Amino acid sequence: MDETNMSRHAAILAQTRASGKVSATALAAQLGVTVQTIRRDLRTLVESGALERIHGGAVPASGVGNIGYGDRRALHREAKARIAAATARLIPHRASLFLNIGTTTKSVAHALRNHSDLMVVTNNLNVANILAQNLRCDVIVAGGQLRRADGGLVGDLATMAIERFKVDYAVIGASAIDAEGDLLDFDAQEVHVSRAILAQARQSIVVADASKFTRKAPVRIGSLMQADILVTDAAPSERLVNACADWGTRITLA
Missing domain, CATH: 3.40.50.1360 (Rossmann fold)
Structure with a gap:
């Protein structure tokens, strides 16, 4: 993985932890890349176990606190x-x-x-x-x-x-x-x-x-x-x- 992708992944993780939930559209605007790029990033982070996908975005992977009911649904x-x-x-x-x-x-x-x-x-x-x-x-x-x-x-x-x-x-x-x-x-x-x-x-x-x-x-x-x-x-x-x-x-x- 190149440094640009690593930097973007780190930014996505930081934003997700800060807000509890992120949308692909908002991340694309914030990071200046396409929604398709963000979706690929989210897929990679989900496969690594760092995030869990929800409709339109992602939430932090569970640990000691569960995901909200609406997102789980x-x-x-x-x-x-x-x-x-x-x-x-x-x-x-x-x-x-x-x-x-x-x-x-x-x-x-x-x-x-x-x-x-x-x-x-x-x-x-x-x-x-x-x-x-x-x-x-x-x-x-x-x-x-x-x-x-x-x-x-x-x-x-x-x-x-x-x-x-x-x-x-x-x-x-x-x-x-x-x-x-x-x-x-x-x-x-x-x-x-x-x-x-x-x-x-x-x-x-x-x-x-x-x-x-x-x-x-x-x-x-x-x-x-x-x-x-x-x-x-x-x-x-x-x-x-x-x-x-x-x-x-x-x-x-x-």
């Missing part, structure tokens, strides 16, 4: 839709299931709108509102503290509500999955609920787009070892594929 929409469709095919009619907080599980809720005779327990108000449109689906909302940013219900009350059920399937998302197969998130209260969901299901399905394999988050939910199926849009590393084979965790590519 815009990330990898097509991949999430494919994952959701593949997951819905795994869920039969007349099943009971948990859906936890997350933009991918929200996509799964959309994909389940034509299922019949479901009972869905969720701590995700977005999921509840989507599935309320399906008159053949019973929706039970786990009470808890409302997290206004994303409609999540967390805390001890939510955990206690989840523990009252034993369902056929748990469908859970995570903010990151590391090389050891650990499922990671940012909010310890949310993690307690997700652990309860895993413990109270007969079968567990983890839904995660491929970007989750390169992200970081500080709080451990559990391990892919506890999951029956991982639904994703691209194969993880060979190391993780081999580990899943050893654990009996099936990988389904959407």
